[in-house]
Amino acid sequence: MSDNDSRKNLRMPEEDEVFAVVMDMLGANRVKVRCMDGVERTARIPGKMQKRIWIREDDVVLVEPWDWQDEKADITWRYEKQDADQLREEGHIQE
Structure with missing residues (x-):
């Protein structure tokens, strides 16, 4: 099995x-x-x-910042460890 076989289509931010x-x-x-912003x-x-x-x-999550208070947000999704590692490899998340 190659590395591409283990790649998944992950939920990306809207x-x-x-x-x-x-x-x-x-x-x-x-x-x-x-946040990455x-x-x-x-x-x-x-x-x-x-x-x-x-x-x-240290979990990677998706958050939706509030419109009326930018310093607060709602969590909309949590990534599994393997998915978070894939996002880091693809350059979506910088530590």
Whole structure:
């Protein structure tokens, strides 16, 4: 098997979403994320993800910044470790 066989079509950010890396767990369903647009935001884990998708530090997520408060965002997607590694290899995420 070649490396191309293990490549997956991953969910990419839509026009209002941005890649982010979880930096710190704040509690109360909130996390501190470093977005790829250079802004650190407080992101909210929505109710539909709570207890279904576990988010930890250093996870790669997609966030949707709020229109009315740019320093806050909602998490819309969490990538598995293999998917995050693929995004890093393809240059979508800079550490």
